[in-house]
Amino acid sequence: MSSANWYKYSSPATFYSLAGRMIPWFYAAAAVLSVIGLYIGFVLAPTDFQQGESYRIIFIHVPASWMSMFIYVVMAVWAAFGLAFNTRLSFMMMSALAPTGAMLTFVALWTGALWGKPTWGAWWVWDARLTSELILFFLYIGFMALQAAIDDPRRADRAGALIALVGVINVPIIYFSVRWWNTLHQGASVSVNKAPSMATIMLTGMLVMAFAVWMYAIAAALSRARSIILERERNSQWVAQLLESKE
Amino acid sequence: MSTLQTVSALLRRELMLAMRRRGDVLTVLFFFVIVASLFPLGVGPDTQLLRLMGGGVVWVSALLAAMLSLGRLFANDHADGTLEQLILTPTPPVIWITGKILAHWMVSGVPLILVAPVLGIQFGLSNEALVVLMFSLLLGTPVLSLIGAVGAALTLGLRGGGVLVSLLVLPLYIPVLIFGAGAVDGAMSGLGAEAHLSLLGSVLILAFMLTPWAVSAALRISME
Structure with a gap:
């Protein structure tokens, strides 16, 4: 039999203090990992013989784009949990993840442009991946705009x-349609797939950075969830007590 | 009432309402024509360029026109309480929702299909491409109504619902645009349009199976 009562943590009051204790650890992990990852990426990793130094942006670009996609899936999982079990906390986590996901999508697009200029000779190419990332950005914006437009928190949660x-059902359809569109419309551009297999040290740096971004995303989402909890529960007993003890 | 009777009664009602407000239907249709006519003015009258762009331009205009007409889908019935009555009927929501979406397509999608060849001729599409354009719209515009219905149901009664619905729905329309415009391109370039049309058909089947359930959930969320 399972002894842990998981529902206990779905109560906003319990979660609020638990998250408060966990956040510093995640931020610390993110800081340590990004120092290691950036050291590997910018000091240890050798210069690429084709792309020169400009390739080093992948140590930020690739982790950001991985996490931007991953966070959307996590958001959808929280959404499904929320609709299935009717737990308010799941919806709160969903809303808390969206801004971080949108920010990372933007970072991925921005760094992609910075990398594209020296490598492809253009800030923007209608490459399948770039285009799908842009559409992902639109999906995040739509999600946040819908939640912002609804005043009733219950409706905002469920509609979101x-x-x-x-969106998550559509993402694979969009991805494959864009990929197909791209192969039909324009000739082969430089693709990471075709590049010679990556040196281990580069891959290590990228993975460490991915974990750093992951830890950061968790910490940021938890802090945002805490703010959402305080805002939603401002009239409850435990928030009043919390504020009194702070004074 | 049987399912078929319900759907046909609903269809008759929706079509009659549309006939009484012919202006709404015509507005969307002329919007479609105007948007498509803006592109040559924007990019210049180069026939070769316009021929290349034609399919895509007509499709983008159809997307925008379909989106513009989404407001009509549930808003009026929401305002006068019809929607609540429909939810209270014993008919499963998925049935009458499918009926409403079908009616919406007949009123806002079918006119686009009929006018599209005229626009296609203006862009210098070949005869074969014109047929493909109509056929791709025939397969694609129902998907626009189906997906759009989810957005319309979610934004029911919200501030700035019209702009919001475009943010939600336009990214989801992208596969339809790619396959639809791709079919016309295929016909123009001689590559053939069958692959794109088949994909468009499969998107239609998928949307037809899934979206009425999503719309039903969305309406429950918006109405409670």
Whole structure:
């Protein structure tokens, strides 16, 4: 039999203090990992013989784009949990993840442009991956705009969850349609797939950075969830007590 | 009432309402024509360029026109309480929702299909491409109504619902745009349009199976 009562942690009051204790650890892990990752990426990793120094932006670009996609899936999982079990906390986590995901999508697009200029000779190419990342950015914006437009928190939660689920079903369809469109419309551009296999040290740096971004995303989402909890529960007993003890 | 009777009664009602407000239907249709006519003015009258762009331009205009007409889908029925009555009926929501979406397509999608060849001729599409354009719109515009219905149901009664619905729905329309415009391109370049049309058909089947459930959930969320 399972002894842990997971529902205990779905109570906002319990979660609020638990998250408060966990956040510093995640931020610390993110800081340590990014120092290691950036050291590997910018000091230890050798210069690429084709792309020169400009390739080093992948140590930020690739982790950001991986996490931007991953966070959307996590958001959809929280959305499904929220709709299935009717737990408010799941919706709060979903809403808390969206801004971080959108920010990382933007970072991925921005660094992609910075990398594209010296490598492809253009800030923007209608490459399949770039285009799907841009569409992912639109999906995040749509999600946040819908939640912002609804005043009733219960409706905002559920409407957001539904659009997140609709989005996650569409993401693979969009990705493959864009890829197909791209192969038909324009000739082969430089692709990471075709590049010679990556040196181990570069891969290590990229993975460490991915973990750093992951830890940062968790910490940021938890802090945002805490703010959402305080805002939603401002009239409850435990928040009043919390504020009194702070004074 | 049987399912078929319900759907046909609903269809008759929706079509009658549309006939009484012919202006709404025509507005969307002229919007479609105007948007498509803006592109040559923007990029210049080069026939070769316009022929290349034609399919894509007509499709983008169809996307925008379909989106513009989404407001009509549920908003009026929401305002006068019809929607609540429909939810209270014993008919499963998925049935009448499918009926409403079908009616919406007949009113806002079918006119686009009929006018599209005229626009295609203006862009210098070949005869074969014109047929493909109509056929791709025939397969694609129902998907626009189906996906759009989810957005329309979610934004029911919200501030700035019209702009919001475009943010939600336009990214989801992208596969339809790619396959639809791709079919026309295929016909123009001689590559053939079958692959794109088949994909468009499969998107239609998928959307037809899934979206009525999503719309039903969205309406429950918006109405409670």
